[in-house]
Amino acid sequence: MSIKLIATTRTDLGKGASRRLRHADLVPAIVYGAGKAPVSVTFEHKEVMKAEAVEAFYSSVLDLEIDGVAEQVVLKAVQRHAFKPRVQHLDLLRVDAKQTLQTTVPLHFLNEETAEAVKNGGVVAHTANEVEVICLPADLPEFIEVDISGMEIGDTLHLSDLKLPAGVESVELNKGEAHDLPVVSISLAKAAPAEEEAEAETETEADA
Template sequence: MSETKVLKAEARTRVGKGSSRELRRNGLIPAVIYGDKQAPLSIAVSYKDIYYSIHGGGFKTTVITVELDGKKIQVLPKDYQLDPVRDFPQHVDFLRVSAKSIVEVNVPVQFINEEKAPGLKRGGLLNVVRHEVELVAPANAIPDAIVVDLEGLDIGATVHISSVKLPKGVTPVIQDRDFTVATIAAPGGGVKDEAEGEAEAE
């Protein structure tokens, strides 16, 4: 789990495009905190802090402490909007969480020991079916990544979610099938891509 970050915020009394443009001119962007059966809070946060958090990776799996009017609010980034041309953040949605909250979150997949996979040594190709996996996890124990160990895997091998070790209390959102995370395909695609069928089914 990533270390909890602190983000200073100020309340927004005005909403709308004009207000948002004014915030951006002052180095801020609009954001909303919602959830936990409480009324949404309209806030403004530092553009610079959000920009580096988004482009630094792990933004949507990191619990953030928002400091607002002397109060501390635990949140999880759920969505954000970027400028379609310049990739600048324009708005952020935060979900209010607590230590007991259970959340659904997309977690990136990380592959290790590629150099110890016989199939890759013999020219096989790592076919990544899922770059992220949607998990159900405690808000205070979201993994930074799902680690897939490729050691010993040969051409034709398939990595299913059941073979991936997940932290205690963390489960896949998809429970009705043992879905594929990756395969090691023969050079030139000699092994049928199981992902194609899964993608069509979804």
């Protein structure tokens, strides 16, 4: 999925300038990387909100146009208002088609409701909702699927169990086996206190 953003360069910098921009319904941002000088830009807030409503905005290579010049970037950081639904600032990293990039990709968990382990009383616990990867920009996936249909109660899937697309590597796994972190597990649901007391009373009566 291609997401395009249109920006305008700005020369009015500083906190005061950023406040004025936000009051004008604009979002200040910085574009950096790829051996080029950082550039301060602005976006229309409504366009940023439209883009960030799409999950791929956070994990895809974005098509950026600055004063008519095309660039490709990935989102590195987003600053939000403390309580208003507003984006305050964006950090965008330029990407080079020939150089690998390191970023995070969301995990999509499949078959949680239909898995036999869940039907048999298992409770799914996510230990990670995203994974850090390294790959060429063209190979960057929007998300990585994790199918739990084959898991049993007591099972845990780790990073090494994920099926990464061709050309995509896990940053953590590249550090060694000790970094094969858990991603999702299924455990037996704990009985409610009332149920535990009832079971205890039943056992006591049986012993009497």
